[in-house]
Amino acid sequence: MYDNIIKTYEFEHIKNKIKTINVTTDKRDLFLHIKLNPEKECCPFCNIANYVINEYVKSKITHSITITRKTYIIFYRRRYKCKTCNKTFYENDPFTDHKFRLSKLTIMNILDYLKDFNHSFTSAARYFNTSVNTVINLFDHYVKAERNKLPKVLCIDEVHIKSNIKYPYACILFDFHKSKIVDVLKTRRKEYLIRYFERFSISELDNVEYVVMDLWAPYKDVVRRFMPKAKIVADAFNVVTNINRILDKKRIQVMNYYLKLENENLNYSNDFGYLLKKFSWMIRHNKKNIKGRYLWIYKYKFSVYSMDLLEHLLSSNKELKEIYDLKHIYQDFNSYSNIETAEETLLDLIDRFRNHNIVEIREYGKTLNRWKKEIINSFTKYDGVRYSNGRLESTNRNIKTIIRNAFGVTNFERFRARVMYSINKNVSLNLRK
Template sequence: MINYRARRYRCPKCHKTFMESNPFTVAGSRISLATVYNILEDLRKPNMTFRDVAERYHISQTTAAHVFDSFVSISRRPLPEYLLIDEVYAFKSAHSKYVCVLVDFETQNIVDVLPSRRKQTLMDYFFSIPLEERKNVKIVSFDMWETYRIVSKIMFPNAICATDHFHVKQEFGRKIDRVRIDVMNKYYSRKKYLEKKKEKTKTEKLELKEASKHYYALKKCNWMFFSNDNRIFDPNEKKIYNHTLEGYYNYYDILEFMVRHDSVLDLAYDLKYELDEFYSRSNEKNALKNIEELIISFRNSQIKEMMDFGNTLVKWKYEIVNSFVPANGRRISNGLIENRNKSIKLLKHSSNGYLNWHRFKTRIMYSLNKDSTYHLYPIKNKGDFTE
């Protein structure tokens, strides 16, 4: 606490009075500038809420929010050469429940945040940016959302569109998981049918035991279909006794037990290997040839989910090929923006949501961009804050 008594001066000629400059606070405020700066530094952390800051510095929650609004104002950044676009479920409004995030692939900074991913919102936003600036964009990377492709082709005349491997494999993961569930349900139905039979033959008892084992493995070890853990692919890993499977197994053995006893799942998993190989051995020169061979494999599989994924590859073929075009020596990826989306969700969940869109957007830019800063004094035309 500082008990400060300001001097008042009077002009000997015109007799007007004025107060001396207060070095501790701004006009109309009861909290010191040092406290204001501490509040703003704490609000850099996405997990810190206005309530946490208010309790720490003995002010009201409204004052903490008003301090932030008065000292922090962040404009959009210039469009980068390599632009990442993605959405995140973070701010629900009457127009949309998704927030569209724009990220610079090179600097890893958030360029801007938009309240919707709808086509009209994106078109209006990019139209407000000068054409010369939009022409500087070389690559736009996004997931398989058709709106992004349409908008990118119209708004960025010199850019190529790319769909990175993260979202392609994510889409494939949904398809192969559907195959796994169908096979698991087949074993489950057979298991339930045999359990209801009062009298079982010796063959049926063995069949029931096998169906139970397969159902257990497909139910409990489904994560192996999506993991890149090296232990899954090493048959020489140490084996541990599994009571349900009644034998010694390592991860490799369990995966083989799941996929090799069903022809559909076996083929689907082999196609997963082909997809992984496509991304590991392809480059800017041979990607188009390799993806055409991959499409043939998926379309000839006779498995509905795999054939559907083959059609997806056809639809996004050129965007997938463009993802191999290097961005300053690196393959462009939306993995960075997924990390930013996680932080945005943390910011939202820790505060139980935001109602003020401008404050939410500013908080995102302020917390996630390391070089973002605040003003030393209240921003003009925003008004003073009081306790």
């Protein structure tokens, strides 16, 4: 006789247990008053089924299946008195799980909602009519993010989590082929990584064939020690980033030099300071991508052809131009080499960089030399795609969304579980049977 109510409020799975449901409302909320059919139960103390109903105890359970109105189950729960041992006990509760005053359905809805990395604990609490603490507690209770097995191609990268000063970078282990997170580690520091990998079996470690990483020496040391059979791949994007950093540092240096001149001398008419600031991106971007455009220079109220402006910017300083050209030489090597030709070209480049007159370029040459084997490995292809950390980029963006929505990382274990749960989406839940 309660078929409609049972359907509307999603009690179909316990339909046969329900004796009565009465719906009442007040101005804001809706209440489902429920009594269950009595079931034969044994006293949990003496295990004998010989009892009487002592009383009905009302228990209020949040049942957020609709967002238009706060809904509660008022469960009239029988409290029995055992005639054999005189102790009292409750009838079974099919609505809630563990200690939460939320219906199982509400809990499943909240957990499902949190699978989207854009959704925060705070918005879940608002949406499902409960407190942020309850959402956090149930998340901690149900989500146990176990690490995944080490893959054949393992990517290692870091993500800046900021709020934790002692460990500003968390370390992400990622499965290249499956595009799934393997694990999230508290820090990328060497001692920690050693303690982490010590717990793995030799056979699991030996299963890893390639490890992709930034030019971060501790990663290399640790991988060599624990995965001696794996080939190390230097992430090509990171190698280019390193020379871009040198270039940008030089640009800032030149820019500041000219800005200072302009400030000190009113008659100074050279505008390199202004232009290097306004058009810094022209130096950073690849030459190919800035061709064939006209750019409006606000200060002069006229537009110039992009390549003319670029040439003008680079004429501000001889070293700036040299670093700019070397960067493009390296980028061309990176774009157009293959696993067969890479070594010869790279060795030439290293030679050229290491004997350069600019100290930063000499340092860069040394770095390339230390990582030459790994850079050559980066031309290894699978299905036409080079091994790299590129697939991790969108994952890292999503992790940053989680951090932003949570206003930082306060509890690392919870953050780790959240990342694995909301990004991998296949984390199993810790459900009572």
